[in-house]
Amino acid sequence: MQQTTTTPDLFPEAETPIEIIPARKLAAKVTALYVAPFDHFETRAVDELRLGFDGIDGDFHAGATRRSGGREPWYPRGTEMRNERQLSVVAADELAIVAARMGLAEIKPEWIGANLLIEGLPHLSMLPSGTLLFFRGGVTVKVDAQNGPCRIAGRSVAEHAGMADQEAGALAFPKAAKRLRGLVAWVEKPGCIVAGEEISVRVPEQWIYRA
Structure with a gap:
């Protein structure tokens, strides 16, 4: 009598399946652009950014x-x-929240070394690693991670805002700006970005890894 064999299932379903959130596309726009001098992290406004594989020249x-x-x-x-921090990307609505938490009228992107001010993306700082920003002019930028707020940026904010206790302001910024300080990113496809440019945003599939 011929015996039949059963091929084991090499990929059995987990008892608790991992939820996969599908990739999606969003739209955004460049509000303003900034460049930092070679010797300091604070930035100044410019009309365009010329990007190479090394970042902003x-x-x-x-x-x-x-x-x-x-x-x-x-x-x-x-x-x-590896330099995965070539670009700092921020959103005006998030900076406004941080400013309000610190009792300030505003926090300007230049004060914390931002290169790109973007509008149209809700919860910019929560975009996951691997998100791609396709700029209409041909540039592609890939998100590495959230930009963790630090006391150096906090001290810059305190100084520019004229806070009476600048050391307290420097210490307050990391707490006030947690998960609101924007993103760091690197250049995947070089070219030139101009103010007002449209951006197509591709958010990758997402899941929570649990061992």
Whole structure:
């Protein structure tokens, strides 16, 4: 009598399936553009950004690599590593929330070293890693992660806003700006970005990894 064998299921369904949120497309627009001098992180407004694979030519954060700092405690400080922080992207509505939390009239993008001010994307800082920004002029930028707020940016805010206790302001900013400080990104496809340019945003599939 011929025996039949059963092929084991190599991919059995998990008892608790992982929820997959489909990819989606959104639209946005460039409100303003900024560049940092090569020797300081604060930026100034410009009409266009010329981007190469190293980021913005002459910008403080330009380069294919960078030195590790406090955000990378797994490396000795100053270790050369890939530069995934070529661009800082922020939204006006989120900066307004941070300003209100700190009791300020405003926080300008230049004060915290932003390169791109974008409008039309709700909860900009919550866009996941891997999100692609396709600019109408041909540039593509890929989101690396949220930009964690720090006391250096906080001190700049406190100084520009004329806070009486600038050290307290520097300490308040990281708490007030948590998950509202925008994103860091890098150049996937170089070119030129101009103010007012339209952006097609592709948010990738998302899921929560649980071992």
